[in-house]
Amino acid sequence: MSAKKSTSAPERIRLFPARRRFLAELAGAAGSGCLMALGAGLYANQSRALGAQALRPPGALPEKQFLAACTRCGLCVRDCPYGTLKLATPGAPAPTGTPYFTARSVPCEMCEDIPCIKPCPTGALDPALTDIAGARMGLAVLIDQETCLNFLGLRCDVCYRVCPVIDQAITLEKQHNARSDRHAMLLPTVHSAHCTGCGKCEAACVLAEAAIKVLPAPLAQGKLGEHYRKGWEEREKHGGSLIGDQLELPVRGLEGKPYGDSRVDDTPAPPAESAPGGIDSGWKP
Amino acid sequence: MSAARLGQDAIARKGWFAAHKWLLLRRACQAGILALFLAGPWFGVWIVKGNLSSSLTLDVLPLTDPYLLLQMLAAGFAPAATAVTGALIVAAFYLLLGGRVFCAWVCPVNIIADAAAWGRRRLGIKSSRPPDARARYWLLAGTFVAAAASGALAWEWVNPVSFAHRGLLFGMGAGLWFLAAVFFYDLLVAHHGWCGHLCPMGAFYSLLGKAALLRVAAPRRAACDDCMDCFAVCPEPRVIRPALKKAGQESPVILDTLCTTCGRCIDICGQSVFRFTHRFDQRSSS
Numbered sequence: 269m270s271a272k273k274s275t276s277a278p279e280r281i282r283l284f285p286a287r288r289r290f291l292a293e294l295a296g297a298a299g300s301g302c303l304m305a306l307g308a309g310l311y312a313n314q315s316r317a318l319g320a321q322a323l324r325p326p327g328a329l330p331e332k333q334f335l336a337a338c339t340r341c342g343l344c345v346r347d348c349p350y351g352t353l354k355l356a357t358p359g360a361p362a363p364t365g366t367p368y369f370t371a372r373s374v375p376c377e378m379c380e381d382i383p384c385i386k387p388c389p390t391g392a393l394d395p396a397l398t399d400i401a402g403a404r405m406g407l408a409v410l411i412d413q414e415t416c417l418n419f420l421g422l423r424c425d426v427c428y429r430v431c432p433v434i435d436q437a438i439t440l441e442k443q444h445n446a447r448s449d450r451h452a453m454l455l456p457t458v459h460s461a462h463c464t465g466c467g468k469c470e471a472a473c474v475l476a477e478a479a480i481k482v483l484p485a486p487l488a489q490g491k492l493g494e495h496y497r498k499g500w501e502e503r504e505k506h507g508g509s510l511i512g513d514q515l516e517l518p519v520r521g522l523e524g525k526p527y528g529d530s531r532v533d534d535t536p537a538p539p540a541e542s543a544p545g546g547i548d549s550g551w552k553p
Numbered sequence: 554m555s556a557a558r559l560g561q562d563a564i565a566r567k568g569w570f571a572a573h574k575w576l577l578l579r580r581a582c583q584a585g586i587l588a589l590f591l592a593g594p595w596f597g598v599w600i601v602k603g604n605l606s607s608s609l610t611l612d613v614l615p616l617t618d619p620y621l622l623l624q625m626l627a628a629g630f631a632p633a634a635t636a637v638t639g640a641l642i643v644a645a646f647y648l649l650l651g652g653r654v655f656c657a658w659v660c661p662v663n664i665i666a667d668a669a670a671w672g673r674r675r676l677g678i679k680s681s682r683p684p685d686a687r688a689r690y691w692l693l694a695g696t697f698v699a700a701a702a703s704g705a706l707a708w709e710w711v712n713p714v715s716f717a718h719r720g721l722l723f724g725m726g727a728g729l730w731f732l733a734a735v736f737f738y739d740l741l742v743a744h745h746g747w748c749g750h751l752c753p754m755g756a757f758y759s760l761l762g763k764a765a766l767l768r769v770a771a772p773r774r775a776a777c778d779d780c781m782d783c784f785a786v787c788p789e790p791r792v793i794r795p796a797l798k799k800a801g802q803e804s805p806v807i808l809d810t811l812c813t814t815c816g817r818c819i820d821i822c823g824q825s826v827f828r829f830t831h832r833f834d835q836r837s838s839s
Binding site: 332339342 | 593602705725
């Protein structure tokens with residue numbers, strides 16, 4: 269290098285025109301190649317943000333892994349006997365080419381032999397899933413309590429009746445109907461421990477727009493912090509409180525009551541009509 | 554070189570069919586493969602299921618695109634044995650036969666690219682601003698980097714090859730725009746722009762063809778009358794010169810891995826200079 273130090277830039281161009289052209293061409297090739305790859309990468313990244321909207325076939329790996337594993341070959345689509353699955357085209361709610369289904373139009377029929385998993389060549393649909401009840405395609409959420417007929421006090425119950433895991437994945441929970449004040453409301457309630465996300469409830473919902481919808485689990489579920497412990501569960505596990513017996517301090521006025529019982533006296537609450545309060549108090553400024 | 558003249562000499566000397574023999578065979582091969590895939594969804598005759606990314610033939614033979622499998626590994630996923638077996642079978646096939654045989658005889662985008670090239674000749678579009686032909690290798694490397702960085706098969710979001718084949722079998726949707734983009738890019742912007750300069754899949758298969766047995770050669774190169782028809786019709790014109798004009802090699806065999814083994818030069822040559830042969834065939838008229 270030191271021997272060539274004296275040559276100026278134009279001189280070097282004159283001396284090595286072939287090398288200069290080669291480098292320019294190489295830079296051009298590298299530039300266009302990398303630019304396209306970068307564009308594809310950015311597009312892929314942006315599209316992946318949409319991934320969580322789609323319901324995947326049973327046994328699908330978690331979304332991030334699934335997008336590395338799925339070849340988009342459609343063998344699962346071909347072996348679905350009910351035409352539930354389809355491959356996403358650009359603009360569909362799933363990354364292009366990946367299998368998904370729309371619960372509202374064709375839900376999963378939960379075949380016992382899970383024929384869609386068998387042909388998957390890569391394991392993007394996990395062959396370890398052999399019991400369809402263990403599938404977690406999504407999670408049903410009663411998303412609109414304002415329109416759900418059961419919440420209005422009627423007895424629709426359709427989502428509950430069509431559920432393949434009836435009385436486990438969806439139960440009807442009895443509650444007082446405050447509007448009529450004399451009836452019960454039987455509220456469809458989803459339990460994540462049993463819901464497979466098959467989508468039959470959403471498909472069957474009688475409303476113009478389903479009040480119960482199946483969402484991909486990450487959209488539907490909250491998550492406790494890793495550090496979070498439920499005191500009552502820990503106490504159960506350890507056969508007693510972890511912090512030992514609590515110090516009992518005397519509370520004036522509550523002598524003679526069991527510790528923790530803070531009710532002042534046993535007289536019943538005053539009747540409602542004596543002093544209406546809050547928004548019903550009739551008070552005017 | 555006018556469109557009307559290209560191949561006229563060959564047709565006059567050999568007759569129309571002999572001057573289009575390999576082209577017709579190639580179209581039949583492309584259509585036949587597509588028909589095998591389409592027989593299932595269209596007529597319920599399930600011979601091949603899936604698509605070019607991964608397929609299952611007669612419920613026994615698994616095939617997987619080795620390029621896709623490598624991207625999968627780059628993305629950090631270890632695929633199941635079926636996919637690995639399928640990719641090895643496909644890789645072995647193209648290692649033997651010639652990597653870019655895929656491009657000319659199987660890939661559905663070839664029909665789009667050939668249509669654009671034909672349109673160029675018919676419309677007399679001469680201007681061409683192609684990127685450097687090595688851009689495809691950078692793009693190939695880029696797809697692996699993108700897979701590793703995103704942890705997903707990033708290239709599959711935009712790959713026109715899988716868009717075309719999957720679209721025909723499972724529904725095209727807006728994928729049609731990607732294919733239209735390839736067509737108009739090839740027609741209006743760059744001669745053989747996509748397949749000949751950018752496609753990383755073609756780049757991958759060209760690397761796979763380093764030792765391919767099936768090759769095109771120019772054993773009768775002494776008879777060449779410099780009409781340039783082969784250069785005009787070849788999708789990768791630079792591969793012809795070394796074999797035809799002894800530029801840097803004595804062998805009459807086209808050894809460049811970018812040759813797609815399409816056989817158009819064989820058809821178009823009025824002097825019957827070219828023929829299909831194996832890579833060790835050194836017979837030559839000069």
